[in-house]
Amino acid sequence: MKTKATILIVSALIPCFFVSCGNKKDKKQLRAEQVEEFTNSLTSQDTTTMLKLCDDAMEQLKAKQIDKVLASLYEYNDSTKEVKPLTDTTAKHYRHHFMMFPVKEYYRKYYSFQLEGCNDVKYEVVFATAEQAGTEEPATTAFMFNPVKIGGVWHLCVKTPSDEIDPNYNR
Template identity: 45%
Template sequence: MKTYADAEKEFVSSLTKKDSIAILEMSQKCMDSLKAGNVEAALGMLYVIKAGEVVRLTDENKEDFKKHFCTFPVVDYHLEYFSFSTQGCNDLKYKIEFARKGADGSAPAMAFMFNPVKIDGTWYLCVKNRNQSSKEMLNPRESNSPAPGEVRLRE
């Protein structure tokens, strides 16, 4: 049985500088669209993982995100970090400022995390949900736990 640690080592060792550049460019394009107020264009770039498959956002997902980004518009953003783990579970975290900086130089902000997924050599920019593993979890996955299954693309 392949362990999570084995799967992570195998996946990470297969990546190149081009992979890092690809996910950073994709996410920046999405964040720039959000910052410009073009929420529809940004949402058109996004996917979610459902039952082991990468799928486009549903209409319900889109409406939820539209409401979110109308309430908390992207005034500015900053990359916090990115981390590769497995084919279907990676972290790409941004800090989103949703109002202008105050007199003290700080701005109200929140985190937003993508889950870039690589399928057959192509990266898909998924939105990470609370149930998915991340490097920030309080109880991270054990190294000797079973490796996750491959994630597929549903066309």
């Protein structure tokens, strides 16, 4: 009797497993379609505008214009598809970060378009010369922005640990 009950339970659970796996595949396929639709809608002007926004922020950080950068940064809410200025707490966090790791030199490692609210622009930043760091190589870190396009306008957003990163470029 136990064997029949076990077989019935397992038989009932197998379709649930396949539905669950199917949903994951459907979500991946839907996301891939959304990415393709978004990237196909972009123009070369979008690339130029988006990169200029990010490069300008890096130049301002290099010039120690931290307040100017903070005033131009936004947070993106994926559920409401809205951008809003940084909260005081978030601005304080980034001010501290930008002061701890001052931009002496930088170069853009990569950029990637994915969705209106999920894009990557990653920079490698030299924050201390080799001499200052006491090493053979300069001390570096990485900064990443999430430029988002809402209503046809690009906004420079911060990339948070909870934000998705393009897995094809996560280096």
